[in-house]
Amino acid sequence: DAKTTQPPSMDCAEGRAANLPCNHSTISGNEYVYWYRQIHSQGPQYIIHGLKNNETNEMASLIITEDRKSSTLILPHATLRDTAVYYCIVRSNNAGNMLTFGGGTRLMVKP
């Protein structure tokens, strides 16, 4: 699976959009970009994933660049409950391919 690079930490004001970047310059054509978050030592929570088109769900939006070498997770109106570690993971959906977690970005949403 391709390796990802994320900033170790970010701050965001409550109510503002949080934009979390991820670089994955070695991504392969069949690899998806996944985002998970982990709130205060709870189990990780799936947020969103995409292949090459931008995606949106009730939690977030995912913007993937045209060359697929980077992506941005957008939380449109961050709340204090969004304070968490956010993991960007690249993997194919082939059977047997696992989720491999890096260090993630620690997002602190401030009042």
Added chain:
Amino acid sequence: NAGVTQTPKFQVLKTGQSMTLQCAQDMNHNSMYWYRQDPGMGLRLIYYSASEGTTDKGEVPNGYNVSRLNKREFSLRLESAAPSQTSVYFCASRGDSSYGYTFGSGTRLTVV
């Protein structure tokens, strides 16, 4: 919906003791996983089971064994606990048609 249930939530062991961490899912998922997370680190895969009756090693399998008892249950056993196995253990599952993993709430294990 319970999702993925792990027991116990907390455990303290003495070095050399053995124990089994239990995991059960009620989503009819084929694949199940065990991860460990050390303080300030990301999760690392210990073992996984792609289907009932199969298990495979992950990134850090040494010191652990697993059993896929049936489709619902996937247990992790520490035969002789060591302080280096102090960690938070997470179980997860995934369905064949599901892209996302569902994680349990974790077992916090301390080996003294």
